[in-house]
Amino acid sequence: MSLLSSALKRINPSATIAISNKARELKASGRDIIALSAGEPDFDTPENIKEAAIAAIRRGETxxxxxxxxxxxxxxxxxxxxxxxxxxxxxxxxxxxxxxxxxxxxxxxxxxxxxxxxxxxxxxxxxxxxxxxxxxxxxxxxxxxxxxxxxxxxxxxxxxxxxxxxxxxxxxxxxxxxxxxxxxxxxxxxxxxxxxxxxxxxxxxxxxxxxxxxxxxxxxxxxxxxxxxxxxxxxxxxxxxxxxxxxxxxxxxxxxxxxxxxxxxxxxxxxxxxxxxxxxxxxxxGPQDFIAENNKSFKERRDLVVSMLNQAKGLQCPKPEGAFYVFPSCAGTIGKKTETGQVIATDEDFAGALLEAEGVAVVHGSAFGLGPAFRISYATSTKDLEEACRRIQRFCGSLT
Ligand SMILES: Cc1ncc(COP(=O)(O)O)c(C=O)c1O
Missing domain, CATH: 3.40.640.10 (Type I PLP-dependent aspartate aminotransferase-like (Major domain))
Structure with missing residues (x-):
């Protein structure tokens, strides 16, 4: 008799969490990794919210x-x-x-x-x-x-x-x-x-x-x-x-x-x-004004990433209205070869080879049901985004 239920056998671990974990492991092993795979803002929770939690603890709301x-x-x-x-x-x-x-x-x-x-x-x-x-x-x-x-x-x-x-x-x-x-x-x-x-x-x-x-x-x-x-x-x-x-x-x-x-x-x-x-x-x-502040940064980062990705060979990146993701197509890279001779047959190959060659972690589009494409989360520093996009441009340019 199998230990696992039939319900459990119908599901898989989250692909985004799996890739974020892999990026974290590679980083811990000393590699220079820029992870653009996590779906969370890089900003800290606002102080008034933290204080409300601390006050709740002190009041015994436990x-x-x-x-x-x-x-x-x-x-x-x-x-x-x-x-x-x-x-x-x-x-x-x-x-x-x-x-x-x-x-x-x-x-x-x-x-x-x-x-x-x-x-x-x-x-x-x-x-x-x-x-x-x-x-x-x-x-x-x-x-x-x-x-x-x-x-x-x-x-x-x-x-x-x-x-x-x-x-x-x-x-x-x-x-x-x-x-x-x-x-x-x-x-x-x-x-x-x-x-x-x-x-x-x-x-x-x-x-x-x-x-x-x-x-x-x-x-x-x-x-x-x-x-x-x-x-x-x-x-x-x-x-x-x-x-x-x-x-x-x-x-x-x-x-x-x-x-x-x-x-x-x-x-x-x-x-x-x-x-x-x-x-x-x-x-x-509580006050909502920090949202507009954060959005100013998100918008600047979106514009930067969209512009830099559209300059990468074989990529096409629409400019989305919201969230902190972009979803460029990598159709123009499919069928090409990396410098080590690997053929990019799928977007999963693209994401894997990019991580291997340039240390940039992105999530392949087929995990989200539509490929060939990949997802970038731009909820990270402008400096890291610029560097990551430069590396993506270099990687795409190196494919033959
Ligand atoms: C579209 C969407 N819905 C729901 C969630 C889940 O949010 P939470 O972290 O509150 O469980 C996420 C988180 O990534 C999301 O991207």
């Missing part, structure tokens, strides 16, 4: 809280949705988990049965298909193209929907492409969804605040209020508030779904850390 989030934080989340998204949610429609990842996991485990199809536009965040597979559901990749800046077309969405479709997972700004949908672009998709009442919308708004050049973020339930009753709007403090290690994510949606997610959490992790919840409350209610 006990269990309500399983799916303490009332004070749920109230702050309701205020956030009203203030920033024009969405009305009651605290009973809000759930808080240990990071956005747990919230997504809860939502899918609570709703997906064997045979259910979940639409996932490509390129996608690596965890979506694996969580769906863990549940026994069928992830259905819905393709986008670099010509469309990796944004889903309404007719492609329409063609992918079947009677078995349970969810569309929507992520804007996107990890890994950085693509973000304008009101009109999103409206074209919600118009399609209106025609298919069996489809629920799981919108992952994790990168909401990380948008540049006056881009205006919108979320499905705001763009089409008629979808409110079948939309789960998910968000978290990890990225914009530089709190990846604190592990707080949240979502709002129909009460029955929220309750089911809470039941699942009550039998797995129980409440997220009480201290991190107090910190998240300060993040949502």
């Amino acid at each position: 006990k269990y809280t309500a399983v799916d989030g303490m009332p004070e934080l749920k109230a702050a989340i309701c205020r956030k949705f009203k203030r920033e998204n024009g969405l009305d949610y009651k605290p009973s429609q809000v759930t808080v988990g240990t990071g956005g990842k747990q919230v997504l996991f809860n939502a899918l485990v609570a709703t997906v049965d064997a045979g259910d199809e979940v639409l996932i536009p490509t390129p996608f965040w690596v965890s979506y298909p694996d969580i769906v597979q863990f549940c026994g559901g069928t992830p259905v990749s819905v393709p986008t193209t670099i010509e469309d800046n990796f944004k889903l077309r309404p007719e492609t969405l329409e063609a992918a929907i079947t009677p078995k479709t349970k969810w569309l997972i929507f992520n804007s700004p996107s990890n890994p492409s950085g693509a973000a949908y304008s009101f009109d672009e999103l409206k074209a998709l919600t118009d399609v969804l209106l025609r298919h009442p069996q489809v629920w919308i799981l919108t992952d708004d994790m990168y909401e605040h990380l948008v540049y050049d006056d881009f205006k973020f919108v979320t499905p339930a705001q763009v089409e209020p008629k979808l409110y009753d079948r939309t789960l709007t998910m968000n978290g403090v990890s990225k914009a508030y530089c709190m990846t290690g604190w592990r707080i994510g949240y979502a709002a949606g129909p009460e029955a779904l929220i309750k089911a997610m809470g039941t699942l959490q009550s039998q797995s992790t129980s409440n997220p850390s009480s201290i991190a919840q107090w910190a998240a409350l300060e993040a949502l209610d």
Whole structure:
């Protein structure tokens, strides 16, 4: 009898975490490595948020809280949705988990049965298909193209929907492409969804605040209020508030779904850390001006990276609206040879050979369901980004 369950056998370790670990190991062994693989801001958590956590510890807020989030934080989340998204949610429609990842996991485990199809536009965040597979559901990749800046077309969405479709997972700004949908672009998709009442919308708004050049973020339930009753709007403090290690994510949606997610959490992790919840409350209610400051740096870095990558032979890099990723195509390098004679047959070969030759860690696009391409996280210093892009240019130039 096999030790591992059939559910576990359906999933793989996260490719992004695996590559970040490999880069860390190489660095520890003394190699000069620039890792552009991690999906987290290089900025520290703001002081007021840290102080709120310290104050919570001193007040003795160190006990269990309500399983799916303490009332004070749920109230702050309701205020956030009203203030920033024009969405009305009651605290009973809000759930808080240990990071956005747990919230997504809860939502899918609570709703997906064997045979259910979940639409996932490509390129996608690596965890979506694996969580769906863990549940026994069928992830259905819905393709986008670099010509469309990796944004889903309404007719492609329409063609992918079947009677078995349970969810569309929507992520804007996107990890890994950085693509973000304008009101009109999103409206074209919600118009399609209106025609298919069996489809629920799981919108992952994790990168909401990380948008540049006056881009205006919108979320499905705001763009089409008629979808409110079948939309789960998910968000978290990890990225914009530089709190990846604190592990707080949240979502709002129909009460029955929220309750089911809470039941699942009550039998797995129980409440997220009480201290991190107090910190998240300060993040949502406290000053927001540091976000614009950080975004100024992110925008400069994005512009630098896009410009330098477009000067590398065989690469093509669109300029995305948000997040801190770019997703260049490396189609022009496929079939070429490295100086050591290795043929670049896939984007995984490209990423592996780049790490070997120049010590730059990137994540291959096929891990995100769309290749040949790769993802660069530009949430690192300008100095490292410049050097990494120089090395990528040199590597691409050396291929014959
Ligand atoms: C698109 C997207 N959704 C969700 C998450 C999960 O966030 P958290 O760290 O809060 O679990 C991430 C983190 O990388 C992400 O990129």
